[in-house]
Each structure stands twice: as structure tokens, then as C-alpha cells.
Amino acid sequence: MKSEYLKKDKLLILEITEEIDHHTTEKIRRRADYEIERFMPRKTIFDFNSVTFMDSAGIGMLIGRYKMAKMFGGTVEIKNVNPNIKRILEMCGVLKLVPIVNEV
Amino acid sequence: MEFYENEMKLEFLSKSNNEAFARIAVAAFAAQLDPTIEELADIKTAVSESVTNSIIHGYEDCEGIITIECKIFGNTLNIDVSDSGIGIENIDIAKEPLYTTKPNLERSGMGFTIIESFMDEMKIESIVGLGTKVSMKKMIKREEVAHV
Numbered sequence A: 001m002k003s004e005y006l007k008k009d010k011l012l013i014l015e016i017t018e019e020i021d022h023h024t025t026e027k028i029r030r031r032a033d034y035e036i037e038r039f040m041p042r043k044t045i046f047d048f049n050s051v052t053f054m055d056s057a058g059i060g061m062l063i064g065r066y067k068m069a070k071m072f073g074g075t076v077e078i079k080n081v082n083p084n085i086k087r088i089l090e091m092c093g094v095l096k097l098v099p100i101v102n103e104v
Numbered sequence B: 001m002e003f004y005e006n007e008m009k010l011e012f013l014s015k016s017n018n019e020a021f022a023r024i025a026v027a028a029f030a031a032q033l034d035p036t037i038e039e040l041a042d043i044k045t046a047v048s049e050s051v052t053n054s055i056i057h058g059y060e061d062c063e064g065i066i067t068i069e070c071k072i073f074g075n076t077l078n079i080d081v082s083d084s085g086i087g088i089e090n091i092d093i094a095k096e097p098l099y100t101t102k103p104n105l106e107r108s109g110m111g112f113t114i115i116e117s118f119m120d121e122m123k124i125e126s127i128v129g130l131g132t133k134v135s136m137k138k139m140i141k142r143e144e145v146a147h148v
């Protein structure tokens, strides 16, 4: 995972660079929580540009990060989601908590 | 015209880094049916869900063997994922959306719901103390029969 913090906007961007399953979520979760605690961002965006696969482990991971960010007064969004992953997010109702970034 | 048949069987340890191995192996086997990208994604997700279930629920903290058997009949792919783990007490409850016995591990309880919606059929057989078998079926809808 790559991370970038834009201080001016209090925006944390976390780019996930692996497939998301039960095996990989542990590492993603640890790193994301570390960055959220460190910066207390107003908004955290997960960039899914290089994520080619996600199963329901990703749902638990995203909801967990939503709760974590909320404790520090922030929100979570996702961007660059492929259609197959979007179907899972929709089916599980996650997009109400963690919406997809509005891109103009 | 001949009715196409093929089968394969995989056995591996319930280590979490085998989740990716299992779904990629099944996808590679399914490729001979010429599935769409979406159908392939459905299959990979369903395999990942059931293998993960065997690892974290079936075998919990111990290690055991997970077996995957795939059979192709015509344009249908059957996938059975089995473990010899703790088993499921009440299958109807386990299948309900959001039901999970491991919320502390950030599980969503959506595994079976996802399998049911992505595959054409799902059947669960389980005996407490003996293990669990999840049988799934996916029909690969080819637009036209170009060869054969």
C-alpha cells in the first residue's frame, strides 16, 4: 500500500496495491489504522486503481476503517473501483457508509 | 456432437496465502469454458469465500486439508470445496446475510450471500465435528457456439 497525506486538505490517500482477501486485509488494516491515527485526516480515500480482486474480507476491512476514521472525526471514500468490485460493494450496502468519490 | 467433460482435484493446507492460489487455480481450469471476465470474477470470488470460510471457521486456529473438486459437464462448472473442520450447526442461519460467528475478526457475514448471488446454485452439507462441503454450480453462457 502506498500512502500520501495532503496537509492543506487534511486528506489521506491510501492506494491499495494488492488483491484484497482475508490473507491481505490484516496488513492493509494495520497500515491504514496507523496512518489514520497519525494524521487524523478529515477524509481518507482508498484508491482501488490497482486492485483487481476483492472478496467479502474487503467489506469488513472497509467498514472497520470507516469506524476508525469516524473516531478521529473523518470520513472514508473509495475511488477507481472496477465493475466487479463495485457489484460486491453495492450488494453489501457499504456504499452508504463508504461512498465512491464523485469524479466530475 | 460430443458432450465435453473434464475434472480436476486440488488438496492444500488451510493457510491463508492459499486463498489466492485456490481461486487462481480454479479460474485457470474454468478458462477452457471460455467464460467472460465477469463470469470468471464470479467464480474467483465464490472460491475465495468458501476457501476462506474453511480456513477461518472450519479449521479456526488449527491447520487442516482443504479439498477442491471441479467438474465440467458441457457448459456447466461444478465446484466442491470441503474441509474436515468443526462443521456448521445451523446451515439456514449461517446463510443469512450479515450472520457471522466472528465479528471480532471484521467478518461481514456476507460470504454465503455473495456465493449465492454470483453462482447459479449453492448447496451446503455439514456435520458438526466432521466438516463442511460447499457445492457450487456455474453455467457459462457462451454467446454462440463457434467451434465443436
Ligand SMILES: Nc1ncnc2c1ncn2[C@@H]1O[C@H](COP(=O)(O)OP(=O)(O)O)[C@@H](O)[C@H]1O
Pocket (backbone or CB within 6 Å): A056, B049, B053, B054, B057, B058, B059, B083, B085, B086, B087, B088, B094, B095, B099, B100, B101, B102, B107, B108, B109, B110, B111, B112, B113, B132
Ligand atoms: N467451512 C465452515 N466451517 C464451519 N463454519 C462455517 C464454515 N463456513 C461458514 N461457516 C459459518 O457460517 C457463518 C457465515 O459465513 P459467511 O456468510 O461466509 O460469513 P463470514 O465468513 O463473514 O462469517 C460463519 O460466520 C461461520 O459461523
Ligand SMILES: [Mg+2]
Pocket (backbone or CB within 6 Å): A056, B049, B052, B053, B110, B111, B112
Ligand atoms: Mg465467509
